[in-house]
Amino acid sequence: DVKVTQSSRYLVKRTGEKVFLECVQDMDHENMFWYRQDPGLGLRLIYFSYDVKMKEKGDIPEGYSVSREKKERFSLILESASTNQTSMYLCASRFALSPPHRRNSPLHFGNGTRLTVT
Protein backbone atom coordinates (compact mmCIF):
# COMPACT_ATOMS: atom_id res chain seq x y z
CA ASP A 1 0.00 0.00 0.00
CA VAL A 2 1.08 3.54 -0.72
CA LYS A 3 2.05 5.44 2.37
CA VAL A 4 2.07 9.22 2.50
CA THR A 5 3.22 10.45 5.88
CA GLN A 6 2.79 13.95 7.23
CA SER A 7 5.10 14.67 10.11
CA SER A 8 2.57 16.34 12.41
CA ARG A 9 -1.11 15.69 12.97
CA TYR A 10 -1.66 18.86 14.97
CA LEU A 11 0.47 21.98 15.10
CA VAL A 12 0.07 25.27 16.96
CA LYS A 13 2.25 28.21 15.95
CA ARG A 14 2.41 31.91 16.67
CA THR A 15 1.89 34.70 14.17
CA GLY A 16 5.13 35.55 12.39
CA GLU A 17 6.80 32.19 12.97
CA LYS A 18 8.35 30.27 10.10
CA VAL A 19 6.54 26.95 9.82
CA PHE A 20 7.63 23.76 8.06
CA LEU A 21 5.16 21.05 7.13
CA GLU A 22 6.82 17.85 6.00
CA CYS A 23 5.49 15.11 3.77
CA VAL A 24 7.16 11.84 2.81
CA GLN A 25 5.94 9.15 0.40
CA ASP A 26 7.33 5.68 -0.06
CA MET A 27 6.08 4.76 -3.55
CA ASP A 28 8.63 6.53 -5.75
CA HIS A 29 5.92 8.90 -6.98
CA GLU A 30 7.07 11.71 -9.26
CA ASN A 31 4.24 14.15 -8.50
CA MET A 32 3.56 15.62 -5.07
CA PHE A 33 0.98 18.18 -3.99
CA TRP A 34 0.03 20.40 -1.08
CA TYR A 35 -3.63 21.30 -0.55
CA ARG A 36 -5.39 23.22 2.16
CA GLN A 37 -8.87 22.24 3.22
CA ASP A 38 -11.34 24.72 4.68
CA PRO A 39 -15.05 24.22 5.46
CA GLY A 40 -17.23 25.21 2.55
CA LEU A 41 -14.24 25.69 0.25
CA GLY A 42 -13.17 22.11 -0.35
CA LEU A 43 -9.54 21.43 -1.21
CA ARG A 44 -7.50 24.15 -2.81
CA LEU A 45 -4.11 23.55 -4.38
CA ILE A 46 -1.23 25.54 -2.90
CA TYR A 47 1.81 24.15 -4.73
CA PHE A 48 2.80 21.04 -6.55
CA SER A 49 5.98 19.39 -7.76
CA TYR A 50 6.11 17.09 -10.74
CA ASP A 51 9.61 15.86 -9.96
CA VAL A 52 12.66 16.47 -7.81
CA LYS A 53 13.62 20.15 -7.57
CA MET A 54 10.58 21.08 -9.68
CA LYS A 55 7.75 23.21 -8.34
CA GLU A 56 4.74 25.01 -9.68
CA LYS A 57 2.27 27.38 -8.09
CA GLY A 58 -1.21 26.15 -7.53
CA ASP A 59 -4.30 28.27 -7.06
CA ILE A 60 -3.42 29.89 -3.73
CA PRO A 61 0.40 30.09 -3.40
CA GLU A 62 0.60 33.47 -1.63
CA GLY A 63 2.33 33.24 1.73
CA TYR A 64 3.73 29.79 1.03
CA SER A 65 6.82 28.26 -0.52
CA VAL A 66 7.93 24.66 -1.07
CA SER A 67 11.04 22.57 -1.26
CA ARG A 68 11.66 19.25 -2.99
CA GLU A 69 15.29 18.26 -2.69
CA LYS A 70 14.59 14.52 -2.67
CA LYS A 71 11.99 12.58 -4.59
CA GLU A 72 10.26 11.20 -1.52
CA ARG A 73 9.98 14.44 0.46
CA PHE A 74 7.95 17.59 -0.23
CA SER A 75 7.99 20.40 2.30
CA LEU A 76 5.54 23.26 2.63
CA ILE A 77 6.92 26.42 4.21
CA LEU A 78 4.94 29.25 5.72
CA GLU A 79 7.48 32.06 5.65
CA SER A 80 5.68 34.17 8.28
CA ALA A 81 2.61 32.44 9.63
CA SER A 82 -0.60 34.45 9.82
CA THR A 83 -3.95 33.66 11.41
CA ASN A 84 -5.61 33.26 8.01
CA GLN A 85 -3.34 30.29 7.40
CA THR A 86 -5.07 28.35 10.15
CA SER A 87 -6.34 25.35 8.24
CA MET A 88 -6.05 21.65 7.49
CA TYR A 89 -3.13 20.90 5.19
CA LEU A 90 -3.15 17.77 3.06
CA CYS A 91 -0.20 16.31 1.18
CA ALA A 92 -0.73 13.97 -1.76
CA SER A 93 1.36 12.09 -4.30
CA ARG A 94 0.95 10.06 -7.45
CA PHE A 95 2.87 8.68 -10.41
CA ALA A 96 3.48 11.02 -13.33
CA LEU A 97 0.66 10.72 -15.83
CA SER A 98 2.79 10.64 -18.96
CA PRO A 99 3.07 6.87 -19.51
CA PRO A 100 -0.27 5.77 -21.03
CA HIS A 101 -0.84 3.04 -18.46
CA ARG A 102 -0.67 5.64 -15.68
CA ARG A 103 -3.05 8.19 -17.13
CA ASN A 104 -5.81 7.45 -14.64
CA SER A 105 -3.49 7.32 -11.62
CA PRO A 106 -5.25 8.67 -8.54
CA LEU A 107 -3.84 10.84 -5.80
CA HIS A 108 -2.79 9.21 -2.54
CA PHE A 109 -3.18 11.40 0.51
CA GLY A 110 -1.58 11.75 3.91
CA ASN A 111 -3.63 12.07 7.11
CA GLY A 112 -3.41 15.84 7.16
CA THR A 113 -1.91 18.41 9.50
CA ARG A 114 -4.29 20.68 11.37
CA LEU A 115 -2.42 23.94 11.81
CA THR A 116 -3.56 26.65 14.19
CA VAL A 117 -1.86 30.04 14.07
CA THR A 118 -2.52 32.22 17.10
Add this chain to the structure above:
Amino acid sequence: AQTVTQSQPEMSVQEAETVTLSCTYDTSESDYYLFWYKQPPSRQMILVIRQEAYKQQNATENRFSVNFQKAAKSFSLKISDSQLGDAAMYFCAYRNYPRSNFGNEKLTFGTGTRLTIIP
Protein backbone atom coordinates in the same frame (compact mmCIF):
# COMPACT_ATOMS: atom_id res chain seq x y z
CA ALA B 1 -10.69 26.98 -15.65
CA GLN B 2 -12.55 23.87 -14.70
CA THR B 3 -15.00 24.06 -11.81
CA VAL B 4 -16.64 21.31 -9.80
CA THR B 5 -19.92 21.89 -7.95
CA GLN B 6 -21.39 19.80 -5.17
CA SER B 7 -24.72 21.41 -4.34
CA GLN B 8 -25.52 19.28 -1.27
CA PRO B 9 -23.42 20.34 1.72
CA GLU B 10 -25.04 17.64 3.86
CA MET B 11 -26.98 14.45 3.25
CA SER B 12 -28.31 11.73 5.51
CA VAL B 13 -29.55 8.22 4.84
CA GLN B 14 -30.97 5.37 6.85
CA GLU B 15 -28.65 2.41 7.28
CA ALA B 16 -29.14 -0.19 4.49
CA GLU B 17 -30.83 2.37 2.24
CA THR B 18 -29.50 3.91 -0.97
CA VAL B 19 -28.27 7.48 -1.31
CA THR B 20 -27.10 9.54 -4.28
CA LEU B 21 -24.61 12.40 -4.02
CA SER B 22 -24.62 14.89 -6.87
CA CYS B 23 -21.72 16.51 -8.68
CA THR B 24 -21.61 18.73 -11.73
CA TYR B 25 -18.58 20.15 -13.47
CA ASP B 26 -17.75 22.66 -16.12
CA THR B 27 -15.21 21.97 -18.84
CA SER B 28 -14.64 22.53 -22.53
CA GLU B 29 -12.52 19.39 -22.80
CA SER B 30 -13.74 16.13 -24.32
CA ASP B 31 -11.29 13.82 -22.55
CA TYR B 32 -10.90 13.95 -18.79
CA TYR B 33 -11.13 11.95 -15.58
CA LEU B 34 -13.57 12.17 -12.71
CA PHE B 35 -13.07 10.87 -9.19
CA TRP B 36 -14.97 10.47 -5.94
CA TYR B 37 -12.93 10.60 -2.74
CA LYS B 38 -14.12 9.82 0.77
CA GLN B 39 -12.75 11.49 3.91
CA PRO B 40 -13.85 9.78 7.13
CA PRO B 41 -13.27 11.34 10.58
CA SER B 42 -9.75 9.87 10.52
CA ARG B 43 -9.06 12.52 7.81
CA GLN B 44 -7.47 10.02 5.41
CA MET B 45 -8.73 10.80 1.90
CA ILE B 46 -9.55 7.54 0.17
CA LEU B 47 -10.34 6.99 -3.50
CA VAL B 48 -13.83 5.56 -3.88
CA ILE B 49 -14.28 5.36 -7.62
CA ARG B 50 -13.00 6.89 -10.89
CA GLN B 51 -14.41 7.36 -14.35
CA GLU B 52 -12.71 8.07 -17.65
CA ALA B 53 -14.79 10.38 -19.82
CA TYR B 54 -14.23 8.42 -23.01
CA LYS B 55 -15.78 5.32 -21.43
CA GLN B 56 -19.54 5.26 -21.76
CA GLN B 57 -20.01 2.53 -19.19
CA ASN B 58 -20.57 3.78 -15.67
CA ALA B 59 -17.90 2.74 -13.17
CA THR B 60 -18.84 0.41 -10.32
CA GLU B 61 -16.95 -0.60 -7.18
CA ASN B 62 -18.94 -3.00 -5.00
CA ARG B 63 -21.71 -0.91 -3.35
CA PHE B 64 -20.54 2.28 -5.05
CA SER B 65 -21.53 3.23 -8.56
CA VAL B 66 -21.67 6.40 -10.62
CA ASN B 67 -24.16 7.89 -13.03
CA PHE B 68 -21.98 9.68 -15.57
CA GLN B 69 -23.93 11.94 -17.90
CA LYS B 70 -21.32 13.50 -20.16
CA ALA B 71 -23.63 15.82 -22.08
CA ALA B 72 -25.11 17.15 -18.86
CA LYS B 73 -21.65 17.28 -17.21
CA SER B 74 -22.98 15.35 -14.26
CA PHE B 75 -21.21 12.71 -12.19
CA SER B 76 -23.31 11.46 -9.28
CA LEU B 77 -22.29 8.80 -6.76
CA LYS B 78 -24.75 6.15 -5.64
CA ILE B 79 -24.12 4.24 -2.43
CA SER B 80 -26.25 1.13 -2.05
CA ASP B 81 -26.95 -0.70 1.21
CA SER B 82 -25.47 2.18 3.23
CA GLN B 83 -23.33 1.18 6.19
CA LEU B 84 -22.23 3.09 9.28
CA GLY B 85 -18.68 3.09 7.93
CA ASP B 86 -19.82 5.10 4.92
CA ALA B 87 -20.25 8.19 7.10
CA ALA B 88 -17.74 10.73 5.79
CA MET B 89 -17.16 13.80 3.67
CA TYR B 90 -17.34 12.95 -0.01
CA PHE B 91 -15.47 15.00 -2.58
CA CYS B 92 -15.96 14.97 -6.31
CA ALA B 93 -12.88 15.83 -8.38
CA TYR B 94 -12.01 16.53 -12.02
CA ARG B 95 -8.76 16.22 -13.94
CA ASN B 96 -7.88 16.97 -17.57
CA TYR B 97 -6.51 14.27 -19.84
CA PRO B 98 -2.70 14.48 -19.76
CA ARG B 99 -1.30 16.64 -22.54
CA SER B 100 2.31 17.36 -21.69
CA ASN B 101 5.19 14.96 -21.40
CA PHE B 102 5.31 15.69 -17.71
CA GLY B 103 1.75 14.55 -17.16
CA ASN B 104 1.31 16.89 -14.24
CA GLU B 105 -2.31 17.86 -14.65
CA LYS B 106 -3.97 19.12 -11.49
CA LEU B 107 -7.00 17.78 -9.69
CA THR B 108 -9.85 20.22 -9.03
CA PHE B 109 -12.14 19.40 -6.11
CA GLY B 110 -15.70 20.28 -5.22
CA THR B 111 -16.62 21.66 -1.80
CA GLY B 112 -17.75 18.30 -0.45
CA THR B 113 -20.90 16.63 0.87
CA ARG B 114 -21.06 15.42 4.46
CA LEU B 115 -22.91 12.10 4.58
CA THR B 116 -24.50 10.94 7.82
CA ILE B 117 -25.75 7.38 8.26
CA ILE B 118 -28.74 6.97 10.58
CA PRO B 119 -28.73 3.65 12.44
